[in-house]
Amino acid sequence: MLRRTIAISSGPTRLSVAHRQLVIDRQDQPRATVPIEDIGTVVVDHPAVTYTHDVLVSLADAGAGLVVCGQGHLPVAMLVATVGHGTQTARHIVQVDATPGLKRRLWGRIIRTKILLQADVAQQATGRDDGLAPLAARVKPGDPENLEAQAAQRYFKAVFGQGFRRRRDGATPNDLLNYGYAIMRSSVARAVVASGLAPALGLHHRHRNNPFCLADDLIEPFRPMIDRVxxxxCQAAGEVPEIDRRTKEALLSVLRHGVALSDGRRTPVDLAIRHAAASLGRSFEERKDLLILPASLPDPDLDLTTQAEEPDAP
Incomplete structure (x- = not known):
């Protein structure tokens, strides 16, 4: 089932739970309810939102995420469940035991896919891929030549202009990219935990203060999807738009769009993320590359919500 992303961003709001329903009470508006099990992520972007403790517990129990935004509408924190499923310990063991060679092969595959999708974005945006596809073909296990960084230098200038620099605290449209990436990261982190994997143990990313290193690895092929949106x-507005209700909805909607997978199936992006995480868990178990990654950019006109297949249970 494709889970919903709920955005809370307009006026004082109280969130509570009743009868396994998220209850949304806004001033001067009718009460709204959403089944907890239908929720994938709740994004809170207003300073006058209050929660009951049961909201946090119920979302975590259902495997849903909560993203909290601060100044500039940028996400500053997220809540993700700590327990994914009954075989979590077994998954952690095979993840810890993964050989450096396997990790390098998986990371190389992830980066190759990311650069190929960047090439698709550049091709659609400018009519040429700026040499990114040949660069992707050169990626080796572990990306020892750091072709990911070389691709990024070409890619962002091609898509957003020669003066653009991709930095978290950089000039707009970095703020739009930050918002979209953070929403995507929350979905990836949720999928990683649901697959029984330890989110702090990355393939490539490693930092003592980052509890979601594996999510930061697995998000990479999904970043170009945000870039395209x-x-x-920017093209539709004729200038770089502000983060507002319209732009946030456009970025949130990516999770519902249909995308092709490397195994030939088509599925909404949210389920594609879950397939990627589940296949990473199987890769650790089988000690070989079984990754299922996106093979295309999302198509907003492709509605797969009623026919999407869930990832196999671990």
């Missing part, structure tokens, strides 16, 4: 928003 931000490019389209």
């Amino acid at each position: 931000v490019f389209d928003l």
Whole structure:
């Protein structure tokens, strides 16, 4: 089942739970309810939102995420369940025991896919891929030549202009990219935990203060999907738009769009993320590359919500 992303961003709001329903009470508006099990992520982007403790517990129990935004509408924190499923300990063991060679092969595959999708974005945005596809073909296990960084230098200038620099605290449209990436990261982190994997133990990313290193690895092929939406928003407005209700909805909607997978199936992006995480767990178990990654950019006109297949249970 494709889970919903709920955005809370307009006026004082109280969130509570009743009868396994998220209850949304806004001033001067009718009460709204959403089944907890239908929720994938709740994004809170207003300073006057209050929660009951049961909201946090119920979302975590259902495997849903909570993203909290601060100044500039940028996400500053997220809540993700600590327990994914009954075989979590077994998954952690095979993850810890993964050989450096396997990790390098998986990381190389992730980066190759990311650069190929960046090439697709550049091709659609400018009519040429700026040499990114040949660069992707050169990626070796572990990406020892750091072709990911070389691709990024070409890619962002091609798509957003020669003066653009991709930095978290950089000039707009970095703020739109930050918002979209953070929403995507929350979905990836949720999928990683649901697959029984330890989110702090990355393939490539490693930092003592980052509890979601594995999510930061697995998000990479999904970043170009956000880039494409931000490019389209800029083109439609004729300038870089602000983060507002319209732009946030456009970025959140990516999770519902249909995408092709490397195994030939088509599925909404949210389920594609879950397939990627589940296949990473199987890769650790089988000690070989079994990754199922996106093979195309999302198609907003492709509605797969009623026919999408869930990842196999671990």
